[in-house]
Amino acid sequence: MPVLWIVLIVLALAAVGYVLGRQRALASADGNSRKLHSLPSFYGTSVAIFTMVFSFAALIVWMIVQPIVVENRVAATISPETIPEGRTIGLMMSDVRRVADGLDQAVAQGAMSADQATSIRTEFTDVRERLGQIGVALGSDVGPAVLHAAQRYRAMSATGDLAMTVVVLGLALAGFAVAYSRTHRDFRARNVVERTIRYILIFAASIAVLTTVGIVLSLIFNTIEFFRLYPAWEFFFGTTWAPSFSGRGGGSELGIVPLLWGTFYISLIALLVAVPIGLFAAIYLSEYASPKVRSIAKPMIEVLAGIPTIVYGLFALLTVGPLLLSVFGDDGLGWMQAGTAVMTAGLVMGVMLIPFVSSLSDDIINAVPQAMRDGSLGLGATHSETVRQVVLPAALPGIVGAILLAASRAIGETMIVVLGAGAAARLSLNPFEAMTTVTAKIVSQLTGDSDFGSPEALVAFALGMTLFVITLMLNILALYIVRKYREQYE
Incomplete structure (x- = not known):
């Protein structure tokens, strides 16, 4: 299921939760809002928040982690003997992602069936011809090994997307059910809502700090790795900038x-x-x-x-x-x-x-x-x-x-x-x-x-x-x- 649909479903469920939570709170107080601990809107907001927070948190984490896991698992299945000379596993994985995107386009446009795009028994020449029909050109260095890896990439991504849909919607329903079940006139909805919003604001404020820390750490680690390969003295005091790229002749x-x-x-x-x-x-x-x-x-x-x-x-x-x-x-x-x-x-x-x-x-x-x-x-x-x-x-x-x-x-x-x-x-x-x-x-x-x-x-x-x-x-x-x-x- 596309991510947009998941987001819309969760938002719709949260809207329903807001209305039902508010109605349940008023019903528990015989329709008299003065008997409620909090304003009726807080009870509805409590259900809506618990419907969205955990499901959206899982969605964000899943979207970040899944591509990393899938790419690492697919890269582990590629035999070193199938990597062309002068190329690296990183460059080959770039081709794998590109071919996987091309297979998705071919399936979407009807150039091939979903089974053909997934089955590793599909002939490489047939795939190249079908992708060419929709304008996806494959370079000469893309071979059967890349095709098979792209098919595994698509299959694992599809499985991950299905699991993500089930988990996210399951968390949304679970949050809805828990928040709705505890909604009654003595429930301190205002305290819960304000505390939850405070945590969300703290998390939002922390993103800037964490992003800065992540940028600095990535710079530091890669800079240290560079100075392991190239002398720091020559970098800071050298007066010539002439990169020649390793493997293409000469030193830099x-x-x-x-x-x-x-x-x-x-x-x-x-x-x-x-x-x-x-x-x-x-x-x-x-x-x-x-x-x-x-x-x-x-x-x-x-x-x-x-x-x-x-x-x-x-x-x-x-x-x-x-x-x-x-x-x-x-x-x-x-x-x-x-x-x-x-x-x-x-x-x-x-x-x-x-x-x-x-x-x-x-x-x-x-x-x-x-x-x-x-x-x-x-x-x-x-x-x-x-x-x-x-x-x-x-x-x-x-x-x-x-x-x-x-x-x-x-x-x-x-x-x-x-x-x-x-x-x-x-x-x-x-x-x-x-x-x-x-x-x-x-x-x-x-x-x-x-x-x-x-x-x-x-x-x-x-x-x-x-x-x-x-x-x-x-x-x-x-x-x-x-x-x-x-x-x-x-």
């Missing part, structure tokens, strides 16, 4: 220095664009603009923060790059060879960061007590002198924090760099040359069919861990500065 040089240089260089140009414009915009909006102008200009500036970064990347590739090339290229000053360069990505990223700097600085400037402005004006200072000599120095710690937060945002940007800065890892001071960043190389290293256990794939986690530490330190510093500022004026 994985020095992070040129990637860090490109990251900081592009971020610096972005900040040189964003900080003056954003700060001046914040000063104008908070100190000089009328309420009507502010109500229009501030939302328009913040619209920039809602534009997807891929759109900024396309803007860099199709507009800013050619524009810079026409001025600084061979037809102009001759400094620029292509539209993808540090300057292209830096300028567009700076535009993207303007609302971050502007909004944060605007809030910080507005937080400066009005009494300081009035005191300055009362001593004979002009408005501009008050802004320069009183407001900005008082808001400076918060503004520095806003700039550091914008810097961490710039360091972690990917799509603008991929489309606007190029892919060359080099150490150069020329802003009109193509360079790349840490985030762009993380994408490129995890794209393709390389062995996940090779240094060339694991290096992405070492890059991610390095970037995580850098941005974490920037965020901690920014939050510390902002907190000290707030303590000073609150």
Whole structure:
């Protein structure tokens, strides 16, 4: 049964439980709600909650665990002799999942029967022909072993889906029955509902923490594995980035220095664009603009923060790059060879960061007590002198924090760099040359069919861990500065 149907059935059962639970509670009190311990809605909510909570929890856990269990069991049945030379069990399992999806499409479209898709006696040539009829192309490296593994994968997945349906609906019915049976006028439904909701809220709040812990642990473990295969000294102090991929000839040089240089260089140009414009915009909006102008200009500036970064990347590739090339290229000053360069990505990223700097600085400037402005004006200072000599120095710690937060945002940007800065890892001071960043190389290293256990794939986690530490330190510093500022004026 599809997951959507299971969810709808459980929700329908919960709705029925709410109505019946409420009616049962009122019936036990002879229709007089004043005789009930709790409001009638709490009794219905109690039945609905116990119908949903355990069943949905089982559904979520099952959907996470089942693919892992099925894949491990199918992988254990694949003989090492059937794995083609130059491929790994991980790549073969990718083919198994793809063929299994193709078999599902073939059954759904009537190209083959369910028995043919499940039976391991089905001829491989027949399967390839039927899948080709519905547009599912199998590569030359997909053989009978992959087909048989895909059939086992489908059969085990179907069994697991059936078991999941039975367990989830069984838990929903059991929760419904238990909650309904204990519904009477003396039952403390309100206490049970509020306690259950509190536990749900605690769990929801814990998800963010657990997710962060999981991300950090995955980075740490894979980074340790990388440094077992590649020297840490060469990674952190090497000046050459030249992955060649194991088994394809030559050794790899994985020095992070040129990637860090490109990251900081592009971020610096972005900040040189964003900080003056954003700060001046914040000063104008908070100190000089009328309420009507502010109500229009501030939302328009913040619209920039809602534009997807891929759109900024396309803007860099199709507009800013050619524009810079026409001025600084061979037809102009001759400094620029292509539209993808540090300057292209830096300028567009700076535009993207303007609302971050502007909004944060605007809030910080507005937080400066009005009494300081009035005191300055009362001593004979002009408005501009008050802004320069009183407001900005008082808001400076918060503004520095806003700039550091914008810097961490710039360091972690990917799509603008991929489309606007190029892919060359080099150490150069020329802003009109193509360079790349840490985030762009993380994408490129995890794209393709390389062995996940090779240094060339694991290096992405070492890059991610390095970037995580850098941005974490920037965020901690920014939050510390902002907190000290707030303590000073609150």
